[in-house]
Amino acid sequence: MIWFFDGSKQAFLTAFVYAYRDEDAVLSAGNSQLMLGQKSCFVRADAQKARRAEERLKTIDPACMKELDLLLRSGENNRGQIAFAYFRLIAARQCPVRGMLAEDAVTDAAECIRRVTTELHRFKGFVRFMESASGALYAPIAPDHDICDLLVPHFARRMPHIPFVLHDVRRAKAAVWDGKHAFTAPLAQAEIALSADEAGWQALWKRYYASVNIPSRARLKQMKGYMPVRYWKFMPEDPASLAESLRQAPKASPRTPQDGAPHPNGSPRSPHGCARP
Numbered sequence: 001m002i003w004f005f006d007g008s009k010q011a012f013l014t015a016f017v018y019a020y021r022d023e024d025a026v027l028s029a030g031n032s033q034l035m036l037g038q039k040s041c042f043v044r045a046d047a048q049k050a051r052r053a054e055e056r057l058k059t060i061d062p063a064c065m066k067e068l069d070l071l072l073r074s075g076e077n078n079r080g081q082i083a084f085a086y087f088r089l090i091a092a093r094q095c096p097v098r099g100m101l102a103e104d105a106v107t108d109a110a111e112c113i114r115r116v117t118t119e120l121h122r123f124k125g126f127v128r129f130m131e132s133a134s135g136a137l138y139a140p141i142a143p144d145h146d147i148c149d150l151l152v153p154h155f156a157r158r159m160p161h162i163p164f165v166l167h168d169v170r171r172a173k174a175a176v177w178d179g180k181h182a183f184t185a186p187l188a189q190a191e192i193a194l195s196a197d198e199a200g201w202q203a204l205w206k207r208y209y210a211s212v213n214i215p216s217r218a219r220l221k222q223m224k225g226y227m228p229v230r231y232w233k234f235m236p237e238d239p240a241s242l243a244e245s246l247r248q249a250p251k252a253s254p255r256t257p258q259d260g261a262p263h264p265n266g267s268p269r270s271p272h273g274c275a276r277p
Contacts, residue, residue, distance in 0.1 A: 002026045002040040005080065007072060009065075010045035012080065013053040016087060018043060027080035029072070057087065061096040070113045073146040082108050116145045123147065124154050126231050129164060131201065133193040137164035140190075140234050149175040152182045165190075202236045209237040 003019045005011035007029040018041075019025035057064055064087070071083040086109035089097050100106050129137040137159070141148060148168040152175045155164060166175040167190055174187035223239070232239045 002028055002038065004028050004040060004042045006045070007080075008045060009068060009072060010047060010050040011043060012068070012072060012083060013050035014046045015043040015080075016084060017049050017053050019084065020088060020091065025084070027084040028078075029080040030077050057090060060094055061090055061098075063096070064090060067098075067109065067113060070116045071109060073116050073150075074112050075144040075146070076112060076115075079112065082112050085109075116147065119143055119145050120147045120150055122231075123151055126227070126235070127151065127155070127166065128235055130192065131195040131198045133195050135162075135195070137162060138167065138190065138192050139164070140167045140169050142170045142230075142233065143168065144230075146171060148173065149182070149184050151175065152177055156182065206237050 001019070001022060001024065003015045003025060005015045005027065012027070012029075015027050019027060054065060068083060068087070071079055071086070074082075076082070082105075085105035086097070089100075089103060089105045093100075097103065097106055098110070101110075123141065123143060127139045127141060129139045132138055146168070148166045148171075151166055155166075156177050161179055163178050164176075165187075167187055168174065172186060172188045173184060174190075175182065175184050227239060
């Protein structure tokens with residue numbers, strides 16, 4: 001049977017209670033194709049069942065709820081099943097299992113969590129704020145995973161007195177810092193009146209970005225590895241234009257092993273030695 005839930009922690013834990021003893025159970029937070037004859041059930045969150053399941057699991061592994069939060073933030077379609085297999089193993093072994101790397105459920109969960117935390121780390125450098133006419137900052141983002149509220153503490157520490165909005169346009173939600181408190185809210189679209197200085201700041205940033213580029217040392221593949229193309233949309237420095245210029249740039253002449261290398265006295269290239277016969 002496929003057990004559908006809405007993606008929340010309470011709904012997952014409720015579905016976990018119902019599906020735990022079903023060997024063929026599949027938990028899904030999105031769309032799943034039913035096989036011929038396969039049944040499905042949509043599970044609504046039950047606060048009491050979820051609380052009991054959480055308390056029981058935390059007695060086995062106190063850190064597992066943090067992992068569940070990250071797993072459910074994943075943008076992967078099978079995140080529900082990955083989390084279900086991992087937590088069913090915890091319940092079955094009655095001990096923390098994150099070190100049991102021979103188990104597929106553990107490695108799948110670890111890889112899923114790694115993708116979420118890696119993107120979270122990347123976005124600390126990929127967010128591009130714009131200054132609004134009110135002085136608040138606004139940044140549209142479209143991460144693969146649901147991480148916008150996890151970014152707030154990082155930027156709040158760096159700019160504690162400046163209000164800002166991180167707008168996840170993919171999920172139509174926003175994480176807001178008002179200078180004292182953080183909260184999330186639905187936000188489908190945003191019309192922002194930019195400050196008079198914003199165009200100048202963007203032009204200055206583009207100029208800096210272009211000036212540090214070295215066309216003769218083009219590393220386009222490496223650049224895309226550090227800054228994936230799917231994140232370029234909201235970057236004012238326009239990495240796509242830079243990438244195009246790197247494609248058209250002349251290739252650097254290959255260095256020979258002798259370039260820049262010291263030569264001992266008596267070698268053919270030494271100005272102070274004698275050429276060998």
